[in-house]
């Protein structure tokens with residue numbers, strides 16, 4: 420009897436929905452909060468440096484693992500800007516299904532998000548989506564467009580250096 424019960428428990432555990440395994444542990448909460456407060460994309464190292472003074476127990480390996488997990492659950496957004504470092508930003512829950520464009524500064528990794536488009540821009544977006552849907556037989560539900568460049572502050576810092 421006892422062993423039957425045990426087998427049944429094991430069976431139930433293996434049947435669980437994988438998303439049900441997402442628990443808001445302390446490292447997950449801290450990392451999400453850190454990304455939420457940042458106006459820039461952050462690397463795992465940046466997060467480590469930010470959290471370390473208050474939470475010296477947090478390891479870089481945990482941060483990497485947690486970032487991958489949060490990305491899998493679409494709670495954060497990952498970019499690679501060509502310097503070999505993955506950078507992460509917090510993704511609003513509604514952003515996952517919302518259409519928006521964002522500009523990412525290649526120098527300070529600031530993110531400027533916008534979703535207020537003119538009618539002409541909306542037409543342009545609609546035309547693009549119609550063409551891609553037809554060409555790739557893909558039902559588009561939402562989009563995110565990312566522009567890379569230099570923010571105002573970084574542009575002025577660079578011209579001062581020259």
Ligand SMILES: [Zn+2]
Pocket residue numbers: 524525526527528529569570571572573574
């Ligand atoms: Zn910048």
